[in-house]
Amino acid sequence: MAFALSNQVQLLSKIAAGNGHGEDSPYFDGWKAFESDPYHPTKNPNGVIQMGLAENLLCHELVEDWLMNNPKASICSAEGLNEFKGIAIFQDYHGLPEFRNAVAKFMGKVRGNRITFDPDRIVMSGGATGAHETVAFCLADPGDAFLVPTPYYPGFDRDLRWRTGVQLVPVVCDSSNDFKVTMEALEAAYEKAQESNIRIKGVLITNPSNPLGTFLDRETLKDIVSFINEKNIHLVCDEIYAATVFTKEPSFVSIAEIIDQDIACNRNLIHIVYSLSKDMGFPGFRVGIIYSYNDQVVSCARKMSSFGLVSSQTQHLIATMLSDDQFVEKFIAESAKRIAERHKAFTWGLSQVGIGCLKSNAGLFLWMDLHHLLKEQTYEAEMALWRVIINEVKLNVSPGSSFHCPNPGWFRVCFANMDDRTMEIALSRITSFMLKNVEAKVPNKKKLCWQRSLRLSMSSRRMDDFMASPCMSPQSPLVQART
């Protein structure tokens, strides 16, 4: 039996037989825990609430209304049927022109029309997942590496490395300065890689950041562009959360804007990855986009897109929907508003029990600081706390270690993938848990300098009041929020 097994394993590739898919990571364990005991308001009210999935459910009914009023968007409805055949046979890897035009326009609108995108540079991919892998195949050979600031999305380990043979070298960003990306950290990571004879082909940033929910300021972006130009390496910007920015000040700056204003930059080094999965909440439709300023990359990526084209049925739907300017503008504004509300409600609820989060203005999640609840500042302690959160508090949150966070005790908590009621229940579970454990773990009221961005407060407001009132106003005199 053992012989047969090892014989069989040799028959497969190392990629297939190994665990480069990264699914043994705790990031996915939480999902598995959720799947075996998922929360349901009536069928399983004590189940695990999913807070480990960065999905955007806040504006689906806007889309549903639009669909009802626009039956032509579906090629299979009575109104759209005459287009069915043409769309069904359309497998051109350039994509439907109307699809590319609509996506380019949408990307511009999301960035406040401060920049326009060229539809001819838009290349389709199987979600951002497919986009990242394709970009890696285009820019790097097996053994080459990309620099990635920590903490970063766990899926990158699979998407950029698994089948490509490319490596990821972390740029260590830690809690001492709110995880900001510094030139020192970039240079240090680059030097270290050189010393180990690792060839760096580029830098990968996610802006706005997953899991931080913050975005890079203009100066930092310009510094990064100078860095990559000086080293003649690529910059891949994953802007998948661009429309989840919910503040006007400071304003989100896309790499496209930096390039537009910086004539000295070698555009052949700049590439954007995008998707509709987060901004519109359509992960099931697999709409990934590669936008490169390098003609050769556009050409190569387009050929590779054959391995993950967007279904023409979906292209048609998206083209119709995103061409409706009125709808798009309303959607973008309303979505930002709802994310802001949810964000505020959740951070306030956490602050009531002494839990702080990194100050953020984008994303579908919070970067929650629970290091003060750890028995010791180690990843083992973080994992122990995480198991408690899953098994006792019954919430699936993502442990910072799965994001390669250099400081133990941080967790990513998603808030946009549930309704208001479920959010309240999640908060109440956290509250109950904290109350039970509060004596041992009350944070030190003395403000340490690294806490200046964390909102910590010990409100005296009673739990019943909190539970009874659906509206949690930060203006309440009972709240002592610190920014």
Add this chain to the structure above:
Amino acid sequence: MGLLSGKATCNTHGQDSSYFLGWQEYEKNPYDEVQNPTGIIQMGLAENQLSFDLLESWLDRNPDAAGFKRDGQSIFRELALFQDYHGLPAFKKALVEFMSEIRGNKVTFDTSKIVLTAGATSANETLMFCLAEPGEAFLLPTPYYPGFDRDLKWRTGVEIVPIQCTSLNGFQITEMALEEAYQLAQKRHLKVKGVLVTNPSNPLGTTMSRNELNLLVNFITEKNIHLISDEIYSGTVFSSPGFVSIMEILKDRNCENTEVWNRVHIVYSLSKDLGLPGFRVGAIYSNDDTVVAAATKMSSFGLVSSQTQYLLSALLSDKKFAQNYISENKKRLKQRHRKLVSGLEKAGISCLKSNAGLFCWVDMRHLLSSNTFEAEMELWKKIVYDVKLNISPGSSCHCTEPGWFRVCFANMSEDTLKLSMQRLKAFVDSITTTLHNQSNHQSIKNSRRRSFTKWVFRLSFDDPMTGER
């Protein structure tokens, strides 16, 4: 150091091949009955456009499926969020039952063994990633689909070694050809990981015989390697002998609990049988759990849109519709095939006797000025530019004999097919006279000899799109 990867700067994507260049010429001057009646007729695209009316009328009667509704209720949210790489259960069930129906229900498929991918393009690449290391090889019978050069080799680093099949026996696979291919791989220091066949064959349009299938099973058993059977055209078998799936052979030989059972994998897609290439619906079916597990994870790079999965699950679950579609589609393919064959006959051209596919493997050897690939290219250029028909030259399919062409018949109206045959007859009439009067020499435009052992016959058109040579 190079700014881009080796993959970005090489041309293993195969798009310099004449197969794709013919498409480009067509796109510059496409035939249209009204707007461009002297344009190039596309006969190089294996699409099935014969049965759309059946799909359209089903859609008309079933508005829910396309409207993100189930029983009148909106399920938009559910679908928009569904990104589980295990696929929509209802769709997988409908798909495996459809596959079974196509095989006359002689075999059944298990939903736990099917992996959904973005088209067969993605399925084939994914299987390479699962079964072979860079530098290892798969054996493929020639002639084969030109896209395999990209799908199997480009990003995977896997090599293709041809199993030479010839017109002497209707291009069937022989034991000797299999052995020779294996030996050739050994000589090239390539480890052979398996054999990949397309059944029914593209470009031949024939189903593999039981004898060939048994030979393959013997061969892979002896060599302890894999077999991939790309059955993308399984629903296009329109006359006898019927389609025999590799799974049927394994069942007949009681292979269920043997090692070889785990080494046979099927690739499928709805692009040809249902004529829906735009929807990107492909599948891998494997009895090997590790392959299924790995391929499922890899499918993250090319999942099928949930919108499409839902629509097709409704369509294919309608058993009455599915059965009727399969039989009506075959009838129409048979009729259309007959029209092409008789049109060719009138032009004095024969083709390989075939019972499947969306094309014929046409014998134009007698029209070559010499028995060379240069002559084949010359003839092809004349047919594309002068006769205005885009057909695919055999060399682009790695055929070892010059003079064969793949001609598609299911992607146009009957009138257009008639016109194409008229053009062809006129052309043949004109050159037959010329050929009789001329001697056998033709000046070869390119003075460098092209080697027959190259696996891909590349035409170096100066293509500004690719920007590279």
